[in-house]
Amino acid sequence: MYPINTISKGGLALVLAAAALGVPLAAAEPDDGELWAGAESRIQRHRMADAVVVVRDALGRPVEGAEVRIEQKTHAFLFGCNIFLWGRLPDAGMERAYRERFAALLNYATLPFYWGSYERRRGEPRHEETERVARWCQQQGIVTKGHPLAWNNADPPWLPDDLDEIRRLQMERIEDCVRRFTGLIDRWDVVNEVTHFDRPQFVTIRAPKHSAMWERVGQIEFARQCFRHARAAGPHATLIINDYRTDAACERVIEQLVDENGRRLYDVIGIQSHMHGGVWSNAKIWEVCQRFARFGVPLHFTETTILSGQQGRGRPRSTPWRSTPEGEARQAREVVRFYTMLFSHPAVEAITWWDLSDYRAWKGAPAGLVREDMSPKPAYQRLMDLVRGKWWTKLSLQTDQQGQGRLRGFLGDYAVTVTAPGKAPVAKDFSLARRQTNRWQIVLP
Template sequence: MAQTNELAHRMAAKTIQLVDGSGTPVAGKEITLRQTNHKFLFGCGIFDAIQAADPDAPADRRPWLDRQMDLFLDVFNFATLPFYWALFEPEKGKPRTKELLAAARWLKERNVAVKGHPLCWHTLTAPWLLNLSNEEILKEQFARIERDVTAFKGLIDMWDVINEVVIMPIFDKYDNGITRISQELGRVGIIKEMFAKTRESNPNATLLLNDFNTSINYEILIDGCLNAGIKIDAIGIQSHQHQGYWGREKLEEVLERFSSFGLPIHFTENTLTSGHLMPPEIEDLNDYRIPEWPSTPEFEERQAREIDEMYTILFKHPLVEAITAWNFTDAGAWLGAPAGLVRKDNSPKPAYELLKKRIKGDWSTHAACRTDDAGILNFEGYLGEYELACEGRKASFTLDRDEGTVRLVLS
């Protein structure tokens, strides 16, 4: 009961009148209600969906891909697909639109919401931009947004519009076209341009500003954007914790600070390893490269405990709308870290089983009840999509906070 009170904002009560095809109330009947999807977005970066959706994927890899996707679909309802410009369009005019469209469609057909990541970023941006003037770079960036956001409309209606802007104009590891134009436009200026172009290309899309920097610098940037009239639909917070779990105190402190804007919050890239921790003296996570980073039983249990606490804190917070585990599998994980929820052989880790229990069990609604003489039933459940069944007949509905009685027809 205590948990229900803490999670009341994730739930709603609903009155349903059940009728048959002729409009007659289905009176005095046993009903089962089963939640089939959450409103809350429980996600993963699932880049292997590109190959899974490819009918020409290597036959010897197909069983592994199918197993991975089955495990993913059994728990998660949200996927992030990669649109890194350097990989999506390594040669100007030859984007991988076909492959990404197939992957987005494959996921959408399985009731998975999809986000594209990212439209503008200085890292992994198109190398051929360096041959252009700043004016030409900006023109190409606009064209890229218009082309891709328009092409994926209806399949991908959520985007990390621009990534890691706090560091973008002062990034000095290597020259790149996006840092060049961010220096000219300024942080707020480049965000304003990218959001405006994305909004123009898909007015109904959910647009995120995303960053790993959770210092006051990110708060100042967000405040500057809002004061400049930029409509940010959600604040994206990266939480790559290769050097150790943030812990409850830091997590709640970050939530408190970024909640001050009153905007939805998405934890867009969450990483907790099931191996040894990266040394604390490493300043740029990308600088830590080792031949092998094993997952161990002891650290897998630690990963599960930390994920349990973190997800529980985030799910309880009223402004958090999405959590994305950055790596679903250890195979090909960023930096070679054992940060996946399943091992390289697709065997689930304790963290996977824990999240399945939470998402599909503790935080889902499955109920049985009986209609009254007017075919009415009342129930309370977690927000999302439901299937109602009665004597072999079914009806589907969405549980939201709208008031009033819902009339369902059994078919």
């Protein structure tokens, strides 16, 4: 129904990607209306699966008429946000509200690893502070990601002048972080914004030393080395290439991120979507997804911004950049549209919002799902209605003569409780996954 774009080379790769995703190739691009009209059916096809609950007694006989309560515990899809304010809010009330809002809605958190601020003094990385945040996330059932291991946005103050030594220190840092947090943080934005690494403000002002090293090693070769070192330190980690560019230049970078045998060095493609100036159309959302789905790996939308105030790429002159009632209504509508479109695309596996709160948000923009005082905006509630409502499975059923009950639910983890007359209730956890038999068996004593 919906085409994989053919603007990039690699026709066979496109066909294979389409087959893997269950998205047939077609001649014409769908328009905004078509894409929106088909979103619900795509969600049901790609985000849900069938399961059968089988209830037996201790002798293996089917139990007819057993009451089965099925409740989803978490999504397989990752709904996330950066968690940069954790432990850094000015009072206990704001801190408590921030954590409560985060955990109530989200199951994925991005933790900061910007080298310039993470290790202000040589040999004193902020590992202990980061571990506290990651442990809290783990207790809440929130998956964590580190961002980024390598990026030339700011030189650490102590960085030496020797470029070979900078490269060595960079690779050492990658291995240290990945090994240090194995089992606690196993997803990593390995290299950030490779496509345009040589932006003038980075090269001349913000990170002249790191940029000079990167240029000497080579744009692609440096990225390859970062991925090799990350993989050596974390053989089972999920490694992500993250970029704000969504054009052919970024495709060319990704095409080259392979080893000497042509195998991909990355596991996931990360796509930034800071939409300060206006939200992408459905057609652009789909085009970007199709452009990168051809690589045959999951897509993560890693940094998503939709404003609830005046739109624009920079702070309005002479006035505070505030959230407004009209802007909040627009943000809520666009959040529903943007998330629905992404959730309906089979290649997308994660969406990360950029800044939960307006308090100290990037660029000072009214970009949060909650306001500066941590009160929820309409967008927060609308997203809650989707993530924990419309896209959430909670139901009850009775087993038939074969002791079976059938359901269709959203992919993720479930708690199942079975009760029957004269029997003690039995509770068990299961996972609902795509392309699995999903046969959940419970034995009553």
